[in-house]
Amino acid sequence: MHKTRVRVVEDALDANNTIAxxxxxxxxxxxxxxxxxxxxxxxxxxTLLERVLSDLDGVRAGVLEGDVxxxxxxxxxxxxxxxxxQLNTGAGFGGECHLDANMVRxxxxxxxxxxxxxxxxxxxxxxxCPAEFRxxxxxxxxxxxxxxxxxxxxxxxxxxxxxxxxxxNKIDLLEHLDFDLEKFLYHLDAVHPGxxxxxxxxxxxxxxxxxxxxxxxxx
Amino acid sequence: MHKTRVRVVEDALDANNTIAxxxxxxxxxxxxxxxxxxxxxxxxxxTLLERVLSDLDGVRAGVLEGDVxxxxxxxxxxxxxxxxxQLNTGAGFGGECHLDANMVRxxxxxxxxxxxxxxxxxxxxxxxCPAEFRxxxxxxxxxxxxxxxxxxxxxxxxxxxxxxxxxxNKIDLLEHLDFDLEKFLYHLDAVHPGxxxxxxxxxxxxxxxxxxxxxxxxx
Numbered sequence: 294m295h296k297t298r299v300r301v302v303e304d305a306l307d308a309n310n311t312i313a314x315x316x317x318x319x320x321x322x323x324x325x326x327x328x329x330x331x332x333x334x335x336x337x338x339x340t341l342l343e344r345v346l347s348d349l350d351g352v353r354a355g356v357l358e359g360d361v362x363x364x365x366x367x368x369x370x371x372x373x374x375x376x377x378x379q380l381n382t383g384a385g386f387g388g389e390c391h392l393d394a395n396m397v398r399x400x401x402x403x404x405x406x407x408x409x410x411x412x413x414x415x416x417x418x419x420x421x422c423p424a425e426f427r428x429x430x431x432x433x434x435x436x437x438x439x440x441x442x443x444x445x446x447x448x449x450x451x452x453x454x455x456x457x458x459x460x461x462n463k464i465d466l467l468e469h470l471d472f473d474l475e476k477f478l479y480h481l482d483a484v485h486p487g488x489x490x491x492x493x494x495x496x497x498x499x500x501x502x503x504x505x506x507x508x509x510x511x512x
Numbered sequence: 513m514h515k516t517r518v519r520v521v522e523d524a525l526d527a528n529n530t531i532a533x534x535x536x537x538x539x540x541x542x543x544x545x546x547x548x549x550x551x552x553x554x555x556x557x558x559t560l561l562e563r564v565l566s567d568l569d570g571v572r573a574g575v576l577e578g579d580v581x582x583x584x585x586x587x588x589x590x591x592x593x594x595x596x597x598q599l600n601t602g603a604g605f606g607g608e609c610h611l612d613a614n615m616v617r618x619x620x621x622x623x624x625x626x627x628x629x630x631x632x633x634x635x636x637x638x639x640x641c642p643a644e645f646r647x648x649x650x651x652x653x654x655x656x657x658x659x660x661x662x663x664x665x666x667x668x669x670x671x672x673x674x675x676x677x678x679x680x681n682k683i684d685l686l687e688h689l690d691f692d693l694e695k696f697l698y699h700l701d702a703v704h705p706g707x708x709x710x711x712x713x714x715x716x717x718x719x720x721x722x723x724x725x726x727x728x729x730x731x
Contacts, residue, residue, distance in 0.1 A: 335660025
C-alpha cells in the first residue's frame with residue numbers, strides 16, 4: 294500500500310512538472326521573471342514584500358498571492374500599489390496546503406503579464422508541500438524566521454534544498470531568543486551546501502536592501 | 513476537474529475517519545486518553561512537552577512524535593524520560609505534511625499503551641492539513657505563537673476551529689513585537705466562538721501550569 298501511495302505521489306509530481314513547464318513558457322514569452330516565495334506561516338513573507346516591492350529601481354513587480362482562503366495579504370500588498378492577484382486553494386482546489394502548477398495556470402489569464410517584469414508568487418505558509426511542486430518559477434526563495442528555531446533545516450530539508458536563496462528573518466529578535474545562528478547556518482550548510490543566505494528584519498528594514506538588489510538582478 | 517478533486521478529497525477523509533474510529537476503540541480499550549497537538553513549525557510544541565510531561569501528578573504520559581523525517585524532537589523528549597515512539601511520514605508515507613489515521617494505526621503496535629494513561633501525538637508542524645485528519649484522538653490542541661502574527665485565525669480557520677483548546681505561546685516576546693493580543697483574540701473568537709485559550713511561554717515556563725492541569729484533568 295505504501296508503494297502505491299508513493300507511486301501516486303510521483304505520478305502527480307510528473308503531471309505537475311509538465312504544467313509547470315507550460316507556465317514557464319508563458320512567463321518567458323511575456324518576459325516576466327517569476328520568484329516562488331515560501332516559508333512557514335508567519336515568517337514574514339508579506340511584510341518583506343511590503344518593504345521591497347514598491348521601489349525596485351524601475352523593475353515593475355506584481356504578486357500572485359496564495360492562501361487557503363481570504364485576501365488579507367493581497368489587501369496589504371495592494372495598499373503599496375503593487376498589482377496583486379489572489380489565488381485561494383480553498384476555492385475549487387480542495388483547500389490544498391500549497392500552490393501547484395495547475396492552480397498557477399488557472400490564474401495566468403488574470404495576471405497583468407504585459408505590465409510587469411517580475412512576478413513574486415507568495416506561496417501558502419507551509420514548510421513541506423510547497424517545496425514539492427514547481428509552478429513554472431525561475432527561482433525559489435524561502436524565509437526562515439529565527440523565532441522558529443535552529444533545527445528547521447534538519448526537519449524540513451526538502452524545503453531548504455529546493456531554494457536558490459534562504460532569507461533569515463526577524464533578526465531584530467535575536468537578542469531575546471536562545472536561537473544559535475551559528476548552529477542554524479551549520480544545519481543549513483549540511484542540507485544545502487553553499488546556498489546563499491541573507492540576514493534581515495523585514496519589520497525594522499535592516500538587511501532588506503540586499504534582497505531588493507537580488508530581485509532587481511533577477512528580473 | 514475541480515469537482516473531481518474535491519470528491520477525491522472527501523472520499524479520502526471518509527476512509528480516514530473509519531480508521532480513526534478503529535484507533536479510538538483501541539485507545540479506549542487500553543484506557544489511554546489521546547491528545548493531538550498541532551501548530552506551525554517552530555511554535556514550541558516540543559519545548560512545551562519537555563516542560564509539562566515529566567511531572568503530571570502521577571499521570572503516565574507517552575508521546576507519538578510525528579515528523580517528515582528525523583528524530584530530533586523524539587530525542588529531546590526521551591531525555592526527559594518519557595516513552596516516545598517516532599513516526600516519520602517520509603518513511604513509506606510519501607513525505608506527507610500531516611499525520612493521518614492510517615499512519616497512527618501503523619504505530620499502535622509500537623506504543624506502550626499498557627504503561628501509559630495519556631498519549632500526546634505531536635503532529636507535523638503545519639497549520640493546514642493536520643486539521644483535516646482525525647487520528648482517533650480525544651481532544652485536539654493547537655499552539656499559536658505570538659511571533660506568527662495576529663491574523664493567523666483568519667488565514668487558517670479550519671485549524672483554529674478544529675481545536676478544543678488554543679495555547680498562545682512565546683508571550684515572553686510580546687514586549688518586543690507589534691503583535692496585538694486583543695486583535696488576535698477577536699479573530700480567534702470570530703472563527704471559533706468561545707474556544708478556551710491559555711497564554712504561556714514554554715521557554716520561561718510562565719503559564720504552563722494551566723496546560724499541565726488541563727492534561728491531568730483530560731487523562
